[in-house]
Amino acid sequence: MSALNEFIEFAVHLGHVAAAEILPHFRSQMDVTNKSMSAFDPVTAADRNAEAAIRREIRRVYPHHGVLGEEQGAEPGSSAFTWVIDPIDGTRAFILGQLHWGTLIGLREGERPIVGVMHQPFTGETFVGSEAGGSLRHNGTHRPLVARSHTRLAEAVLCATDPTMFVSREDRDAFERVACRVRGVRYGGDCYTPCLVAAGHADLVIEASLKPWDVQPLVPILHAAGGILTDWSGGSAGSADRMVVASNRALHAEVIELLQQGSR
Amino acid sequence: MSALNEFIEFAVHLGHVAAAEILPHFRSQMDVTNKSMSAFDPVTAADRNAEAAIRREIRRVYPHHGVLGEEQGAEPGSSAFTWVIDPIDGTRAFILGQLHWGTLIGLREGERPIVGVMHQPFTGETFVGSEAGGSLRHNGTHRPLVARSHTRLAEAVLCATDPTMFVSREDRDAFERVACRVRGVRYGGDCYTPCLVAAGHADLVIEASLKPWDVQPLVPILHAAGGILTDWSGGSAGSADRMVVASNRALHAEVIELLQQGSR
Numbered sequence: 001m002s003a004l005n006e007f008i009e010f011a012v013h014l015g016h017v018a019a020a021e022i023l024p025h026f027r028s029q030m031d032v033t034n035k036s037m038s039a040f041d042p043v044t045a046a047d048r049n050a051e052a053a054i055r056r057e058i059r060r061v062y063p064h065h066g067v068l069g070e071e072q073g074a075e076p077g078s079s080a081f082t083w084v085i086d087p088i089d090g091t092r093a094f095i096l097g098q099l100h101w102g103t104l105i106g107l108r109e110g111e112r113p114i115v116g117v118m119h120q121p122f123t124g125e126t127f128v129g130s131e132a133g134g135s136l137r138h139n140g141t142h143r144p145l146v147a148r149s150h151t152r153l154a155e156a157v158l159c160a161t162d163p164t165m166f167v168s169r170e171d172r173d174a175f176e177r178v179a180c181r182v183r184g185v186r187y188g189g190d191c192y193t194p195c196l197v198a199a200g201h202a203d204l205v206i207e208a209s210l211k212p213w214d215v216q217p218l219v220p221i222l223h224a225a226g227g228i229l230t231d232w233s234g235g236s237a238g239s240a241d242r243m244v245v246a247s248n249r250a251l252h253a254e255v256i257e258l259l260q261q262g263s264r
Numbered sequence: 265m266s267a268l269n270e271f272i273e274f275a276v277h278l279g280h281v282a283a284a285e286i287l288p289h290f291r292s293q294m295d296v297t298n299k300s301m302s303a304f305d306p307v308t309a310a311d312r313n314a315e316a317a318i319r320r321e322i323r324r325v326y327p328h329h330g331v332l333g334e335e336q337g338a339e340p341g342s343s344a345f346t347w348v349i350d351p352i353d354g355t356r357a358f359i360l361g362q363l364h365w366g367t368l369i370g371l372r373e374g375e376r377p378i379v380g381v382m383h384q385p386f387t388g389e390t391f392v393g394s395e396a397g398g399s400l401r402h403n404g405t406h407r408p409l410v411a412r413s414h415t416r417l418a419e420a421v422l423c424a425t426d427p428t429m430f431v432s433r434e435d436r437d438a439f440e441r442v443a444c445r446v447r448g449v450r451y452g453g454d455c456y457t458p459c460l461v462a463a464g465h466a467d468l469v470i471e472a473s474l475k476p477w478d479v480q481p482l483v484p485i486l487h488a489a490g491g492i493l494t495d496w497s498g499g500s501a502g503s504a505d506r507m508v509v510a511s512n513r514a515l516h517a518e519v520i521e522l523l524q525q526g527s528r
Contacts, residue, residue, distance in 0.1 A: 027465050092450055096421060097465030098457065099363040099387070123363070123387060157360060162451065163427060186356055187426065188452020193362065201291055201361030 007081075007115050008130050010061060011105045012137070015119030015126060017057050018050040018087050018103040023121050027097045044095065047071060050087035050103065058083050070213050082108045086213040089118075090161075090190030099123065100192040106217030111238055116220035118195050127195040127221050134224030136199055145198045147227035147247040153254040156203040156247075158182040159193045165209040170262055171242070174232065175206055177258045194218045194245045198225035204255065205245035206232075215243055228252040232259045271345075271379050272394050274325060275369045276401070279383030279390060281321050282314040282351050282367040287385050291361045308359065311335060314351035314367065322347050334477050346372045350477040353382075354425075354454030363387065364456040370481030375502055380484035382459050391459040391485050398488030400463055409462040411491035411511040417518040420467040420511075422446040423457045429473040434526055435506070438496065439470055441522045458482050458509045462489035468519065469509040470496075479507055492516040496523045 001009070025046035051071040058067055066077030069085040076082075083105065088094050090101025099122060107115040118127040126137040127145065134145030158179055166172045179185050182204065189196075189205065191214070196202040198221045207214075215229070215237050222229040227247050231240035234256040244259065246252035265273075289310035315335040322331055330341030333349040340346075347369065352358050354365025363386060371379040382391040390401040391409065398409030422443055430436045443449050446468065453460075453469065455478070460466040462485045471478075479493070479501050486493040491511050495504035498520040508523070510516035 027463070092421070092448065095465075096423065096450060096457070097460040097463060098450075098453070100452070157356070159360065162449075164449070184356065185426075185428070186360060186362075186452065188364070188450065189362070193360070196361040199291070199361065201359075 004114070004130060004132055007107050008117075008128060008132065011107060011115050011117040012119070012126055012128060014054050014057060014083075014085070014105045015103050015117050015121075017053050018105075019119065019121030021050040021053050022046045022088060022103065026094065026122060044088070044091065046094070047088045047091060051085060054083075054085050054087065054105070068213060070211065080109050084108060084113075084213050084216045086191075086211075086217070089214055090192065093188070093190055098188075100188060100190050102191050102195075104191055104213060104217035106213070106220070108216060113216045113219040113238065116217040118191050118217065118221060120192065127198060129198065129221030129224035131220075131224070134198060134221055136195075143199075145221065145225035146200050147198055147222070147225040148200050148203060149226065149248045151203040151247055151251055153178075153181050153204075153251060154183065156182050156251060158185045159189050159202055159205045160185070160187055161190050161207060162187060165207065167209060171208050174259045174262055175208075177261060178204075178206060178255055181258065191218065194229070195221060197227050197245050197247050198222050200225070200247070203247040203251060206243070206255070206259075208242040210241045210243060212239055215240065218245070230256070232256070234260075268378070268394060268396055271371050272381075272392060272396065275371060275379050275381040276383070276390055276392060278318050278321060278347075278349070278369045279367050279381050279385075281317050282369075283383065283385030285314040285317050286310045286352060286367065290358065290386060308352070308355065310358070311352045311355060315349060318347075318349050318351065318369070332477060334475065344373050348372060348377075348477050348480045350455075350475075350481070353478055354456065357452070357454055362452075364452060364454050366455050366459075368455055368477060368481035370477075370484070372480060377480045377483040377502065380481040382455050382481065382485060384456065391462060393462065393485030393488035395484075395488070398462060398485055400459075407463075409485065409489035410464050411462055411486070411489040412464050412467060413490065413512045415467040415511055415515055417442075417445050417468075417515060418447065420446050420515060422449045423453050423466055423469045424449070424451055425454050425471060426451060429471065431473060435472050438523045438526055439472075441525060442468075442470060442519055445522065455482065458493070459485060461491050461509050461511050462486050464489070464511075467511040467515060470507070470519070470523075472506040474505045474507060476503055479504065482509070494520070496520070498524075
């Protein structure tokens, strides 16, 4: 097995390691505490325990690799490789018992995301992407990830997790410039909808107020499927807090053009 | 088996009849046509075929019962019983490959909803409610539906499918009066989130622009769980286009008070 394939299978394994910590808490009575003491920013035992379990497993198998995660921050390694993890992307959906959440596992070589996995343990779906290709693993089958190549802006449905994540007036205006040109807008997706773009079912996601662990694991999944994931200016989204996910280059260009109009 | 139990098991059966028509189209390339020729009101072959299959099965087993459904309208019967069906509640989520959609099957005796079923065929979950009780059937287990009894408004997360369904200024203002008093707002649920209120995971749903088949099948599910489903004035939601779903009476009273403020 090549090094890349080893990393891919280890990332999938980490998704299952997280699942063992997460699923017992899903739809149980939870002790939700507020991470930032602001309203509605919940952290669950599932989140913390899953990240701890993932970090233990990385230390055991790849002790020289770094780790960057939502709950415990950065743990630098002595190699070029860094795992970027979000044990539950979509905590708010998770707490309501909804289904659009998942575990994000990414591997960076330097600054370049080379492996991405999104695992939804309740449905048993695993979206996998790397330079070796992309696939959706479900019920023992592997289906290739192929984003739609022909959808243009007027036919696209624009997906976003939450209208309130566009905090500044500029961000709201930019989102609105796209929203008034599409076929419809749909809220409530978190990491799940970008993966549906990769799988060829959705076309367009615009998000803001993101952290690196929300974005970096998705990059190889989208790229493997022929989709695009960038920041709002069309540049690398690796450390951006705002992202555009598009199923094809022509659609992406239309969206970036509209998002950038206000900044000229 | 009592008549009520027969109806319950038949309603569950209809959910599976629909699933056989729906699942082959879920996440396949679909020929989406516009029902009203307005933007983003899609109808799929899945929707139409599932309703036709459900109607055939009702005619075969209960030929004297009436049927009311989204696709083919009202088919009056010669008895007091009417089946109220929405083959895919949440078509927009369905088309994107998302998971918050389901088949709604209700049975009315006169105007009174007596059986309600929501079946999500991709996850295999069936939410069932009647005077005989409520349960979530999943993977061969039956778990009783019990809504939360203690959540008050300040701790609740307010769920709604889509902010644009509040069309009038009055509706938007009323929704906003509740939204600014809760812990957070979450969009994107359709029939799935009211069922999560019945299951004890969510607390509050406010919707508008509804049809009878979106509402009536949910009533017995909520009532069986100890939850409440009414229109925005606190009255029966049977033929209302706006609904409030709350996990308990105290929360419901707080919400109705706020929704009604503008109309005094």
